Amino acid sequence: MFSMPTLFLESKDNPKIKHLRGLIEQNSYRKKQGQTVLEGSHLCLAWLEQNRKINAIFTTENALKHPDLNDILDQYQGTVFVIGESLYKDLSTLGTTLACLAIVDLPSSSQALDYQADTLILENVQDPGNVGTLLRSAAAAGIQQIVCTKGSASLWSPRVLRAGMGAHFSLQTFENIQLDEILEQFKIPVYVTSSHRSTSLYAKDLSQPCVWILGNEGQGVSDYALAHAEAVTIPQPGGQESLNVAIAGSVCFFEMVRQRL
Incomplete structure (x- = not known):
């Protein structure tokens, strides 16, 4: 004792x-x-x-x-x-x-956004469980930089921290960011997931650094994101409407990992 x-x-x-x-x-x-x-x-x-x-x-x-x-x-x-x-x-x-x-x-982020590094952008992703799970998957896949727009769940809330299982502590995080202030500054490919587009995730070359934008659970990504990124879809031979955002993101991250191994 x-x-x-x-x-x-x-x-x-x-x-x-x-x-x-x-x-x-x-x-x-x-x-x-x-x-x-x-x-x-x-x-x-x-x-x-x-x-x-x-x-x-x-x-x-x-x-x-x-x-x-x-x-x-x-x-x-x-x-x-x-x-x-x-x-x-x-x-x-x-x-x-x-x-x-x-x-x-709360950790203070002293670093500036790196516009050439693998990045995950969460646009209005509201469920704490989804946000925490995405941070876990991103960290596991080697993505070090996380950006959240204003409508997303607070990264450092107890519920998101719990779902992240400690992933937060090795990541650079940026919150309350306006998409239109950063998106065009990236010097690397930017991808959004969309169930309504025909380009398969598996047809993309993901061997170099890239940005992933994942959107709201109900509405998906914004028109602005769609207009400024390449939309990819995850083939679903089972014909479901769409995947949970944390699952979809994880599939994308680990296809990237597979191509880079």
């Missing part, structure tokens, strides 16, 4: 709990505070592996006995805030993982 300071918090009106809840629930509050929340031991350990600091940890009495939590606490300097099970359930977006909520600083 560890011997670090623990503080029991009972009330949901405690300022520390209110701060935690604000970070979990409100994008504007996260921006203002420059912080977000990592939930679960997997994300916290992935964060610590990057030599990044955890500001505060909230857990439950039961979880304190868990070896995974001890691995995190071994690398953490501050007070551990212990809250009741029902309050934890009320705050948690997961429900089933080891009780561990960690407040961390």
Whole structure:
């Protein structure tokens, strides 16, 4: 057992709990505070592996006995805030993982956009699960640069972080970008996925760096994106209407990987 300071918090009106809840629930509050929340031991350990600091940890009495939590606490300097099970359930977006909520600083992106590097652009992709999954697939495929337009899910929200499973921590991310301010500056091919176009993904030469634009779950990509990119389609002999955006993106990324191996 560890011997670090623990503080029991009972009330949901405690300022520390209110701060935690604000970070979990409100994008504007996260921006203002420059912080977000990592939930679960997997994300916290992935964060610590990057030599990044955890500001505060909230857990439950039961979880304190868990070896995974001890691995995190071994690398953490501050007070551990212990809250009741029902309050934890009320705050948690997961429900089933080891009780561990960690407040961390939002990374600041000091780098400028690289207009010659493999890039994933998410245009108005709104589902946190889709966004997180796309970041995981992109990172796995070697795409280091992620751009999100204004309508997309907030990259550093707890739900997107959870779905990303730590992929965020190795990526360069840019949010609230206007497509028309960047698209024409790319010096490499730009592709959009569209189920209504006839050029097959598998007919394209993807051996050099390129940009992928993936659009909204319901409407797809904008007219602007279609006008300024090459549209490709993923052949579907089974004849479904269209693929889930995270699946479609993943298929594209790994066709790129296959061609480059």
